[in-house]
Amino acid sequence: MMDIAGYMVEVGEQARAAAAVVARSTTAMRNQALLATAEAIDAARGELAMANTKDLDAGRENGLEPAMLDRLELTPARIDTMIEGLRQVAALPDPIGEITDMTYRPSGIQVGKMRVPLGVIGIIYESRPNVTVEAASLCLKSGNATILRGGSEAIHSNQAVAACIARGLAAAGLPEAAVQVVKTTDRAAVGELITMPRYVDVIVPRGGKGLIERISRDARVPVIKHLDGIxxxxxxxxxxxxxxxxxxxxxxxxxxxxxxxxxxxxxxxxxxxxxxxxxxxxxxxxxxxxxxxxxxxxxxxxxxxxxxxxxxxxxxxxxxxxxxxxxxxxxxxxxxxxxxxxxxxxxxxxxxxxxxxxxxxxxxxxxxxxxxxxADGFEYGLGAEIGISTDKIHARGPVGLEGLTSQKYVVFGDGHIRN
Amino acid sequence: MMDIAGYMVEVGEQARAAAAVVARSTTAMRNQALLATAEAIDAARGELAMANTKDLDAGRENGLEPAMLDRLELTPARIDTMIEGLRQVAALPDPIGEITDMTYRPSGIQVGKMRVPLGVIGIIYESRPNVTVEAASLCLKSGNATILRGGSEAIHSNQAVAACIARGLAAAGLPEAAVQVVKTTDRAAVGELITMPRYVDVIVPRGGKGLIERISRDARVPVIKHLDGIxxxxxxxxxxxxxxxxxxxxxxxxxxxxxxxxxxxxxxxxxxxxxxxxxxxxxxxxxxxxxxxxxxxxxxxxxxxxxxxxxxxxxxxxxxxxxxxxxxxxxxxxxxxxxxxxxxxxxxxxxxxxxxxxxxxxxxxxxxxxxxxxADGFEYGLGAEIGISTDKIHARGPVGLEGLTSQKYVVFGDGHIRN
The missing domain is CATH 3.40.309.10 (Aldehyde Dehydrogenase; Chain A, domain 2)
Structure with a gap:
């Protein structure tokens, strides 16, 4: 039997190390990784279809509902959409490093805010394998490392997509651990992922209300979530x-x-x-x-x-x-x-x-x-959307790249001391 | 024996109802409440000294350390500082209602962001009774309701301060439940406060590392916290x-x-x-x-x-x-x-x-x-500081009034529908 806790700590450590590298990577490198992933997916259509067929067959055997099977399917059109999505995210302006509100204070110091990545983002989602690329691309663009945990019914499709992302990262000289898809379908992995504040800075669950409520209840890490839309x-x-x-x-x-x-x-x-x-x-x-x-x-x-x-x-x-x-x-x-x-x-x-x-x-x-x-990230001009938050803390409403970032204060002085 | 859970739900319900009233109160009303509280404190110096003496006597009997007794003491100078602080907060610009980033989208709708209160803020702190006024004033200025839970050793001082705040709120026509000081010293009240997401939107713990770690670990509500300063x-x-x-x-x-x-x-x-x-x-x-x-x-x-x-x-x-x-x-x-x-x-x-x-x-x-x-809210020009966050989510670094707010999207159309 696999040591799930040990495995997840390893995933977390690698993500934390990769996050530091991604955080200081250039805009050009991150964009290159996104475009190279698009190319890798385009080149791997056969591979993706085979992996997806495995999942679909298993799903049919396990009596998955037709709606679920539909969401699971990676049609050529959906693969096109994934590729197009990667190119769109690459074309977005880089939010990282932006410095705003720079002012001089009476003491003489100059204070402003710099936009920085959150660090490591955990994504928990259900059957759609295209979420793997969507979520990973937004997290990477915003300078974060990602740990993705998709539904067990999509494990082969998700691993095949992950292999393409790994090729894209490698082509740009970025660490492959910047985007990791959890390799086990054991549910205990989710329990670990949402209780590792040392390795994970925020969790974004995407899926049904039951999943999101369960994660919010058990998480020991901040959660950006969407519940109902009434x-x-x-x-x-x-x-x-x-x-x-x-x-x-x-x-x-x-x-x-x-x-x-x-x-x-x-x-x-x-x-x-x-x-x-x-x-x-x-x-x-x-x-x-x-x-x-x-x-x-x-x-x-x-x-x-x-x-x-x-x-x-x-x-x-x-x-x-x-x-x-x-x-x-x-x-x-x-x-x-x-x-x-x-x-x-x-x-x-x-x-x-x-x-x-x-x-x-x-x-x-x-x-x-x-x-x-x-009410939609694209309609609002965010360029992309990881979800719509019904929380008030950190991000509210449609969440784009900015919701996956934080700001730190930068202070410039010339030998200034406090009196 | 008191029903702590029932009492805290009552406190929470009243806070939630008051938060809605405070959120739509005018800038003038909130400032009036702050200035009237300053006056009420100035008029209640005798009352405050008596309550504080009760706490100090009990503290000495219970063998509190001198440093703790010092923090507990409401000297005339500290009361002056409380009054001055209230006037300063009243003089700050109102963050609530500010609309930014208003742009037209290709669809023709006009989209922007409006700054809004978080709702109900829970403050958990240790011995200093002056925190009661400091924290309550920042939360009120930013349009929030507050539930304060101070150290049990300061209960009489905190209740006396709370009575002054209640007078200030009443003078401005705002509900007294906009600022509530928890009336029981039972520790179970803290456990309830940090696990009522229905009534509390965020917890700000102020105190030693032990307190903050305990609260972060057990909270079911987002926490804005400060751990070490290394x-x-x-x-x-x-x-x-x-x-x-x-x-x-x-x-x-x-x-x-x-x-x-x-x-x-x-x-x-x-x-x-x-x-x-x-x-x-x-x-x-x-x-x-x-x-x-x-x-x-x-x-x-x-x-x-x-x-x-x-x-x-x-x-x-x-x-x-x-x-x-x-x-x-x-x-x-x-x-x-x-x-x-x-x-x-x-x-x-x-x-x-x-x-x-x-x-x-x-x-x-x-x-x-x-x-x-x-690294300080005043030095950075925030005008006030509820604390310094070492988290990345929501607020990072010195947290002023803005950290106690959120933003909602506002959309103006002229009969616009989505195609």
Whole structure:
């Protein structure tokens, strides 16, 4: 039997040593490693397909669900996307070493902040092997070493991808331990990884809510996490009805399975009678099932009754909870109680209400007259996204390269001493 | 017997509710509360002295050490400092609501970041009752609610201070639960406080290393912490000897008990023979005991031999470890191994070595030709300091008001939907 704890300490030590080398590597070296990895993946399509077939066969034997098998599959199109992603990350500006806020202090010292890598980042994810490349590339670009622990059902695919990354790192003269994929499928490895603050600076779990809750509960290392996406659109009585319809329909139906999809629609009672029938018509045309509060059902008798559970539900499906609220106060009260603090939007032409909504709704993205679907690292211009944080500490909302960095103070003097 | 868990949940619920009110309070209201607290403290000098006498008497009975009794004492001068501190915090700019980085995206939406409070901050500290006011004022200014848990030996003093804060909050129309001092001295209250992520967003422990390690180990809530201050000054062969002497002496002898005091001096072997005798003379004149490596003792035979333990020791005393190193590489290797990643400084006139030191030393403050004693929120212009973080996540180095805040994304559209 393998000594998992001993193995993980070894992985951790190697990662820590590699992190120091990556931290002081040049922008050019890190970009070269990313581009060389892209080439290595392109050259290893056969190898990747074989490894992936092993995982798929084993998955079928073990009775994996079709949705899981689909996520596991490395199609040629997905490999293209991985390659394209690496090239995009290489093209992003290097966040590391940026010095900002440099000012002279009355003492004569000059003080500023320099952006630096976090160190070693642990990524824990489920079946998608393409996450291996996505996560590793963002961590490497931001000057960090990475320890990746993918789902056991993707072990062969992940190892094959890891081999390509190792070739890319070697081509750039960077240590292969800068990106390590844990070689064991033993679950104990996860337990070790999240309790090694000496070797791991932060954990980013990516996957279902169960995984993320378990990791957050047991971790002894800071976790950047995303839990639910229970997002709201509130249609105010001063909304432009055309904008309201367009935003509500887009926020719900643009994609059903994403975390920034609207799950509950709130409508100001003053305009409920006018706008609810139009909304219902649009949603029914799109095949969306509505679940309404009593006031909603008074206007739309065909709508199913919503229960208390509906307000806290992340459907990720063509289902929408609808509630009539008593103006802006009712909307804010509902949102601050049921929202997962992910993304909430108001539709209104009223300046004061927009200002109040922006200030009083405590969510990672607050919007005026825009679809919740915009809450996304690419749409926000971060260039990339490792995830969307529903935490408040360190990183909130879409997390790009900057979320994988820290800042240290730099002080320049000329023999200055403190009096 | 008191139901500690139940009591702490009540405290947490009240803090959470108060945090929402404080978060949307105006700058003027929060400043008014701070100034009214200053007045209340000034008016309650008799009350404070009586409560403090109770604690001091009990402390003497329980055989508290003189140093502890000194920290516990609320002298008139310390009360003046508390009042002055409140006025200074009131005069600081309000960090909350600041919107930055507002840009238009190709989709047409306008995206920026708004600075927001963290929510509820738990402060755990030891004997000094003045921390109650210091910490509460910074948390309130930054729009947060606070739960304070001071040392049991200061319970009467802390409750008296809390009563003044409550008067200040009431005068400004803010809820008294915005600042709560835990009313029980039962240690179980700390255990509850650090494991209530539902009610507490971050814990800031202030005190000895033992307390901070214990809290970090057991917390289920993010912790902003400060462990050791093992700070280095490296005197490079290209140093200006005059600057080197001034900085080394200041870094060690300006104050012995502070975390940014130099604990180990590193000297480039190329200049060791020239500069070590001058340094030794200066330190001996100040009464500092030197503990040197073999090479140091070859030059300064009177110096005590340093052991491996000395390199990792935070003396907080007139003792200094001295090591001769093999140039910049030797210095960086030593620092990255033994430094507590707090503050490290190089003395050099060499541009390339200064640049390398700044980049390759992974500490929260890195300095060129300046005394480590400058690593301080006031010296850096933060206006205030809740502590110095030796973590990398969220806040690194001196933590001012900004470290007690987060940022949320704000998105302005005009009916924008995602395609």
């Amino acid at each position: 997002c709201h659109v509130y249609i105010d009585s001063h909304a432009d009805p055309e904008k309201a319809l367009a935003i509500a329909v887009n926020a719900k139906t643009h994609r059903y399975g994403t975390c920034n999809t609207m799950e509950t629609l709130l409508v100001d009672q003053e305009i409920a009678e006018d706008i609810l029938p139009l909304l219902a018509e649009a949603f029914v045309a799109k095949g969306v099932e509505l679940r309404g509060c009593e006031a909603t059902r008074a206007i739309l008798p065909d709508v199913i009754a919503a229960t208390e559970e509906d307000w806290g539900e992340e459907y990720l499906a063509p289902i929408l909870a609808v509630r009539v609220v008593d103006g802006l106060d009712g909307a804010i009260t509902h949102i601050n109680r049921y929202s997962s603090q992910h993304t909430d939007s108001i539709v209104t032409e009223n300046y004061t209400r927009a200002r109040r909504f922006i200030t009083e709704v405590d969510s990672s993205s607050v919007m005026v007259n825009a679809s919740t679907r915009f | 700070c280095h000054v490296y005197i490079d062969s290209h140093a200006d000897p005059e600057k080197a002497l001034a900085i080394a002496v200041n870094a060690k002898t300006h104050r012995y008990g502070t975390c940014n005091t130099m604990e180990t001096l590193l000297v480039d072997q190329e200049i060791a023979e020239d500069i070590l005798p001058l340094l030794a003379e200066a330190f001996v004149a100040k009464g500092v005991e030197l503990r040197g490596c073999e090479a140091t003792r070859a030059i300064l035979p009177d110096v005590i031999a340093a052991t491996e333990e000395d390199w990792g020791e935070e003396y907080l005393a007139p003792i200094l470890a001295v090591r001769v190193v093999d140039g910049l590489d030797g210095a960086i290797t030593h620092i990255n191994r033994y430094s507590s990643q707090h503050t490290d400084s190089i003395v050099t006139e060499n541009y390339t070595r200064a640049r390398r030191f700044i980049t390759e030393v992974d500490s929260s403050s890195v300095m060129v030709n300046a005394s480590t004693r400058f």
